[in-house]
Amino acid sequence: MMSVKTHQYEVVIVGAGGAGLMAALYASQKASTAVISKLYPTRSHTGAAQGGISAALGNIEEDRPEWHTYDTVKGSDYLGDQDAIEFMCFKAPELVYELEHMGLPFDRTPEGRILQRPFGGHTNNETGKPVRRACHAADRTGHMILQTLYQQCIKNDVTFFDEFQVLDLIMVNGKAAGVVAIELATGDLHVFHAKAVIMATGGWGRVWEITSNAYAYTGDGAAIVLRKGLPLEDMEFFQFHPTGIYKLGILITEGVRGEGGVLINDKGERFMEKYAPHVKDLASRDVVSRAMYIEMKEGRGINGQRYLYLDVRPETVNKYAKIDGRTNPDGTPYQVTAEEILHKLPDIIDFCKTYLGVDPVKEPMPVQPTAHYAMGGIPTNVKTEVLADEKGTVVPGLYAAGENACVSVHGANRLGTNSLLDLVVFGKEAGVHAAEYATGAAFEPLPGDAADFARSQLDAILNSKGNERVADIAAEMKHEMMDKVGVFRTEEGMQEALNKIRELKERFQHIHIDDRGKTFNTDLLTAWEIGNLLDIAEVTAASALARKESRGAHSRDDYPKRDDQNWLKHTLAWRRDGEIELRYKPVVLTKYEPKERVY
Amino acid sequence: MQVTLKILRYNPEKDAQPHYERYTLDAEPTDRILDVLEKIKAHEDGTLTFRRSCAHGICGSCAMRINGRNRLACKTLLQTLDTSKEITVEPILGLPRVKDLVVDMTTFFDNYKKVMPYFVNDEPLPEDGRERLQSPEERERFDDTTKCILCGACTTACPTFWADNSYVGPSAIVNAHRFIFDSRDRAAAERLKILAGESGVFRCRTAFNCTEACPREIDITKAIAEVKRAIITGRLD
Numbered sequence: 001m002m003s004v005k006t007h008q009y010e011v012v013i014v015g016a017g018g019a020g021l022m023a024a025l026y027a028s029q030k031a032s033t034a035v036i037s038k039l040y041p042t043r044s045h046t047g048a049a050q051g052g053i054s055a056a057l058g059n060i061e062e063d064r065p066e067w068h069t070y071d072t073v074k075g076s077d078y079l080g081d082q083d084a085i086e087f088m089c090f091k092a093p094e095l096v097y098e099l100e101h102m103g104l105p106f107d108r109t110p111e112g113r114i115l116q117r118p119f120g121g122h123t124n125n126e127t128g129k130p131v132r133r134a135c136h137a138a139d140r141t142g143h144m145i146l147q148t149l150y151q152q153c154i155k156n157d158v159t160f161f162d163e164f165q166v167l168d169l170i171m172v173n174g175k176a177a178g179v180v181a182i183e184l185a186t187g188d189l190h191v192f193h194a195k196a197v198i199m200a201t202g203g204w205g206r207v208w209e210i211t212s213n214a215y216a217y218t219g220d221g222a223a224i225v226l227r228k229g230l231p232l233e234d235m236e237f238f239q240f241h242p243t244g245i246y247k248l249g250i251l252i253t254e255g256v257r258g259e260g261g262v263l264i265n266d267k268g269e270r271f272m273e274k275y276a277p278h279v280k281d282l283a284s285r286d287v288v289s290r291a292m293y294i295e296m297k298e299g300r301g302i303n304g305q306r307y308l309y310l311d312v313r314p315e316t317v318n319k320y321a322k323i324d325g326r327t328n329p330d331g332t333p334y335q336v337t338a339e340e341i342l343h344k345l346p347d348i349i350d351f352c353k354t355y356l357g358v359d360p361v362k363e364p365m366p367v368q369p370t371a372h373y374a375m376g377g378i379p380t381n382v383k384t385e386v387l388a389d390e391k392g393t394v395v396p397g398l399y400a401a402g403e404n405a406c407v408s409v410h411g412a413n414r415l416g417t418n419s420l421l422d423l424v425v426f427g428k429e430a431g432v433h434a435a436e437y438a439t440g441a442a443f444e445p446l447p448g449d450a451a452d453f454a455r456s457q458l459d460a461i462l463n464s465k466g467n468e469r470v471a472d473i474a475a476e477m478k479h480e481m482m483d484k485v486g487v488f489r490t491e492e493g494m495q496e497a498l499n500k501i502r503e504l505k506e507r508f509q510h511i512h513i514d515d516r517g518k519t520f521n522t523d524l525l526t527a528w529e530i531g532n533l534l535d536i537a538e539v540t541a542a543s544a545l546a547r548k549e550s551r552g553a554h555s556r557d558d559y560p561k562r563d564d565q566n567w568l569k570h571t572l573a574w575r576r577d578g579e580i581e582l583r584y585k586p587v588v589l590t591k592y593e594p595k596e597r598v599y
Numbered sequence: 600m601q602v603t604l605k606i607l608r609y610n611p612e613k614d615a616q617p618h619y620e621r622y623t624l625d626a627e628p629t630d631r632i633l634d635v636l637e638k639i640k641a642h643e644d645g646t647l648t649f650r651r652s653c654a655h656g657i658c659g660s661c662a663m664r665i666n667g668r669n670r671l672a673c674k675t676l677l678q679t680l681d682t683s684k685e686i687t688v689e690p691i692l693g694l695p696r697v698k699d700l701v702v703d704m705t706t707f708f709d710n711y712k713k714v715m716p717y718f719v720n721d722e723p724l725p726e727d728g729r730e731r732l733q734s735p736e737e738r739e740r741f742d743d744t745t746k747c748i749l750c751g752a753c754t755t756a757c758p759t760f761w762a763d764n765s766y767v768g769p770s771a772i773v774n775a776h777r778f779i780f781d782s783r784d785r786a787a788a789e790r791l792k793i794l795a796g797e798s799g800v801f802r803c804r805t806a807f808n809c810t811e812a813c814p815r816e817i818d819i820t821k822a823i824a825e826v827k828r829a830i831i832t833g834r835l836d
Contacts, residue, residue, distance in 0.1 A: 040704065042749050043650075043658040057729075100730040103718020103783065105738060105745050112732030137745070143657060144745065151717035185697060214652040250655045350816075351655060354674055355629075471641030514645030517612045520698045523645035 004189045004451045009034040009159070010438040011431075012179055012194040014166045014221060016041035018142070018420065019402025019427035020200035021149035024158045026431025027198070031438045034192065035158060036181055038165040038216065038525075041150050045202050045214045046423065049142025050347065051255030052117060052134030053099075053424070054417035055092035059113045060132045060329050065090045067125040068133065072418060073592045075121040075284050076375075076411025077552035077562065079234070079570070081588035084382050084407045088418075088425050095424045096135050104148040106137050117258040117344075121284040121415040121599070130258075130282045134417045139253050139345045145420060164190065165525055167454035169197060169224050169398070172444035176397035180454035184525070187518030191450050195438040196397045198430045199225065199378060199386075200423075203403040204536045205238075206529075208371035209482035212244050212251035221404040223532035225378050226539065230388055230395065231572040231583075233406040234376035235536070236544035237553045239414055240487050242288040244370025246307040248355055252348055252367055254416040256360075257281040259344055260336060261312035262320050263292070264364060265300040270320060271308075276599035280324070283599035286413040286553045289369040293487045302366065309364035312345070314338050316364075338362075369487055375414055375553065376543075377406040379572065384430040390572050390585040397437060401430035408570065411587075412552020461527045466510025470527045473504050473511070477530075477537055485541050490557045498541040505534050535575065542580035543571045564594050602626045602682050604635060606647065607689040609696050617696065621685065628678035632688065633661055636672060636700075649700040656814055659750030663700050664689040669752040669812040691755035693764055707751050710767040714775040714793055719786035737782040744777040744822050746815040753809035753819055759802050766802045767794070769809035769819045776822040780835060787835055795830045803827075 011027040013020045016037035027033040037044070056063040068089040073082055100106060100114060107115040118130035137144040153160075163184040170178040176197040181190050201221030205213025226232055242263070243252040257263075262281050265271045275291040276283035283291075296306050311317075318335050326334040338361040342349055345360070352358045352365055378400040379387040384407075386398040402423040409422055480500045484493035508531060515523035549563035550556050569584040601623055609617035622639050633651055640647045650660040654673045661672040666680060666687050680686055694702040725731060747770065754760050754768030775794055779787040794800040800823055809819040829835055 039652055039658075039660070040708070040749075043652050043660045045653065045658070047748070048653050048655070048657050094728070097728060097730055101724055103720075103778070103781065105741070105781070106730070108733055108735045108738045110735065112734050112737075114730050138742075140657070140746070143748070147745075147747075148718070154712055155715075155717040155719075185703075214658065215654060216652045248655075347657070354656070354676070469642065470645075515648075517610065517646070519611055520648050520701050522648050523640070526640075 006191045008193040011196045011434045012192045013198045015200035017044035017202055018046035018145050018423035022424050022427030023198050023431035026428050027435040028158050030435035036161045036164045036166055040162050047143045047146040049420055050139045050253035052136035052141050052417045053420035054133045055096040057093055060116050063131050071122050075415040078594035079411030081408050082590040083588050084409050087382050088409050091425045092421050102148050102152050104144050119258050119416045120254050120282045128278050139347045169228050170450050177444040180451045184520050189451050193446050195441045196434040198434050199400040200402045201404050203374040205371045207481050207533050207537045209478040210249040211371040212249050218529035219532050219536040223535045226575055231574045233379035234571050235540045236547050237375040237412045239373040239553050240289040240369040241372035242369050243310050243367040246366035246368050249370040256312050260317035260321050264309040264311050265295050266302050271295050279599050289487050307366045307368045310367045311364040312360050375410040377404045380405050380407055383433045384426050390583045399430045399434045401426040464511050468507050468511045470511050470530050474530045477504050488555050494545040501538045539573045543573050546582050603685045605685045605687045608699050630677050631673050632675045633672040648698045659748035662691050662750040662752040669756040671814045674814050693755045693761045706764050710771045714771045715790050716774040731783050741777050741780040743817050744773045746817055747773050752812040756808040756812035758806055765798050767798050772823050791830050800826050
């Protein structure tokens with residue numbers, strides 16, 4: 001029998017990435033607050049974000065929040081809720097300045113202002129040309145955001161429980177009342193009694209074989225919420241980033257293309273001209289990833305293999321910049337040197353040298369689309385309150401922000417740099433609203449068996465008597481999802497994937513783990529995480545199978561067109577009695593009528 | 600190809616002392632040490648315990664001693680090591696062992712927190728609410744030390760830290776440097792006072808182990824020297 005320790009905080013935040021830390025800074029000003037994270041906070045995956053955070057600051061050229069809003073609506077393939085998108089894009093400048101005021105070391109213009117670079121799908125709405133909207137710190141913007149927020153948490157004496165894995169959400173009388181976590185170092189269970197809980201646990205790219213995502217990205221928050229009988233929204237929409245390092249999936253920022261890099265096929269063609277004649281390599285990620293799959297399918301992968309080249313050699317950048325008529329802010333032709341590229345993209349160059357033995361200023365980089373970002377997740381409103389159904393009923397005391405939430409600001413496809421924006425804007429909202437709620441609410445009485453469900457999940461793994469290896473089940477899931485619920489999908493493939501996931505879930509009941517100890521039992525917790533991924537994979541496949549259209553990241557060979565008549569709506573998926581139940585709710589449209597999406 | 604890892608194992612629930620165990624398995628030259636550890640854990644011995652997350656050198660979880668040198672397991676490819684011999688993998692030194700390759704990082708983070716590793720400027724914000732201005736040259740001044748991922752490879756490679764872990768260590772100094780030389784920050788004097796103290800920068804004996812260990816290629820010894828000079832001269836140029 002594991003011992004249980006009990007703590008009490010008004011607000012408990014699960015996850016210490018950008019959204020969790022931003023929430024912590026605000027919640028802790030008004031309410032007693034604890035952050036619970038399975039990793040040391042600075043290990044969080046926000047730190048892997050590279051290219052920038054978008055805000056229409058107009059530091060280099062004219063830009064407006066209205067344009068950012070429209071670009072995001074269009075990027076979402078009209079599935080994003082327009083009120084939420086407008087809220088985020090109009091908040092963006094204020095939040096970026098706030099980060100700067102916290103000390104974030106953005107790169108600078110000669111005038112000393114925050115430097116900005118172009119990114120996919122972000123445009124001047126009058127000319128249709130790419131606009132410099134992504135505020136950056138070299139190619140480690142996420143790292144600097146994570147470090148800066150953690151530093152400010154230290155300054156503000158925020159309470160952390162590092163390396164505590166949250167296993168369950170406690171619900172009492174339909175309200176959030178806390179969480180149950182296991183302390184990795186000791187194996188002890190801890191009950192955190194709270195008035196408000198903020199879920200900020202990030203995404204679940206580890207469902208797929210090739211991914212840019214950390215090992216830790218196992219969808220814990222979403223899976224926990226799903227197990228409490230709450231729905232997940234738009235799970236069929238998962239972004240494949242066009243440029244992952246071949247075979248490894250490690251992210252190569254879109255900022256490479258922002259700085260003038262281009263994608264090249266085996267014939268030496270800059271193929272994006274065919275697919276996005278206006279913005280070419282800076283089209284939305286779904287558009288670029290599909291184009292790459294088509295190129296490879298038609299035999300134009302490099303040496304016939306499943307990769308293409310991303311070329312940022314100065315001679316290539318300068319050649320295409322000239323063809324495109326790209327200019328500097330002062331009107332002179334855009335030209336770069338190897339030294340400038342090295343200065344702007346130091347980490348990318350380091351990754352390529354380390355993992356590929358390739359120096360990107362001398363050779364092109366072999367890349368393939370990589371599973372990158374969950375547009376879907378725990379449904380929330382703009383105040384980050386979690387929603388229980390398609391009518392918008394709020395779950396009192398429960399909040400979600402960052403990648404594990406679906407507000408929805410990304411709809412069917414997220415624009416690059418909008419993820420970092422999402423997590424600071426809605427992380428802050430979550431902290432503010434959760435603290436406000438908590439100061440006006442009482443603690444719900446804690447049930448005597450609060451830790452039982454968490455313990456039963458661990459016991460089921462520890463006492464499982466089968467001989468299945470968890471890693472084998474995980475590998476089969478990842479392969480199946482990559483193959484059949486990836487960039488291109490068919491009815492038959494998705495059905496096969498769904499059947500396969502259900503078979504794997506059955507096999508998961510018969511696993512065997514080696515480590516039965518209490519101290520830092522990562523064998524046990526990895527198994528629990530794979531269980532989360534299986535639940536997420538099932539919901540993803542079921543939601544995808546039902547959506548009979550192509551929109552954003554959900555692209556079907558058998559239904560190749562977007563169908564606004566029947567499918568301009570959000571999916572909500574519940575898991576009930578072993579089955580996935582799907583319902584739908586309308587998209588919030590304000591100013592922008594859906595129209596055909598051309599880049 | 601085949602590769603043999605000799606891993607220092609320790610389970611406090613079972614072992615009085617750490618001991619080595621050997622694992623021989625198939626691997627690719629391009630596999631990272633982390634990939635090999637994952638294969639062992641997945642298929643041979645699930646009790647093998649280590650930290651990892653991002654797997655590409657940005658989260659700082661998997662610092663360990665590989666053939667006697669501190670590295671990130673996720674940035675060390677087999678082809679950069681002599682795989683004809685056993686590869687020794689041990690936990691980083693100078694911090695209490697928890698289990699196998701996992702050490703207790705509390706002291707490391709406590710030392711980090713001692714140096715005021717956060718931005719301080721209580722002057723009024725620009726009236727237009729926009730950014731504080733900083734020239735590209737001022738920004739460049741502390742660029743190198745903004746790269747730190749707090750993996751601990753430097754501090755746990757430092758002989759002075761091994762001898763006495765009240766010494767704040769190179770990583771903490773790097774993070775102090777990042778703010779001391781930031782033109783927008785206003786707490787340099789306080790940080791320099793802390794670092795001039797007995798747990799501070801003058802404990803450094805310039806062994807260069809830290810600079811060699813840094814997976815982010817930060818010129819740590821230079822940063823430490825700049826902090827020493829700032830204390831001695833009182834200048835921040």
